[in-house]
Every structure is written in C-alpha cells, then in structure tokens.
Amino acid sequence: MKLIRIKEVMNRTGLARSTVYKYISENNFPKPIKLGSRAVAWVESEIEGWINDVIHERDRGQPEPNT
Template sequence: MKLIRIKEVMNRTGLARSTVYKYISENNFPKPIKLGSRAVAWVESEIEDWINDIIHQRDSETASPQMVNR
C-alpha cells in the first residue's frame, strides 16, 4: 500500500486542491489519512479506484448513444 500527498492527488485527478476538499465534504472522494498534526495523505489505490469509477460512469452514460437526424 502506497500513500500519496495532495500534489500527487491533484496531478492524477486533474482537480484543484479546493475541489478535492469540496468532494471530500460531499462524500464524493476518498478521505485522507492523517499522518501528523498538519500532514495528510491518500491511499493510492483508493484514488485509482475513484478515477476508474468516474471513467466507468462516463462510459455507462455514453454506452447507448442516440441517433441524430441531420
């Protein structure tokens, strides 16, 4: 198990720091682990799972595209 810090989370997800914490407060993102009084990190596999979940959601939504008449 590997822990990653906020900069790596931001690089992997493309999210801003404020968005990461907003999603956490909405229970839409993995919660960090407290490392010390002022340091947190995320479990790498949980971030990877979150990314895979949003890819799966996207693919599920576009799995049956509608025909458009031109």
C-alpha cells in the same frame, strides 16, 4: 500500500486542491489519512479506484460505437 500527498492527488485527478476537499466534504472522494498535525495523504489505490469509477460513470449508458 502506497500513500500519496495532495500534489500527486491533484496531478492524477486533474482536480484543484479546493475541489478535492469539496468532494471530500460531499462524501464523493476518498478521505485522507492523517499523518501528523498538519500532514495528510491518500491511499493510492483508493484514488485509482475513484478515477476508475469516474470513467465508468462516463461510459455508462453510452451506446457502443459502430464498427
């Protein structure tokens, strides 16, 4: 299991820091793990899963391309 910090989360998702925390407050994003009094990190596989879910939602209901 690998933990990643906010800058890496932002790089991977394309989200701004404020959007990450907004989505967390709306229960639409993985919650961070507290590492210390002022440090948090996310489980890398949970972030990857969230990205895959967003891609799946985008593709759901889309017609198959004609070949």
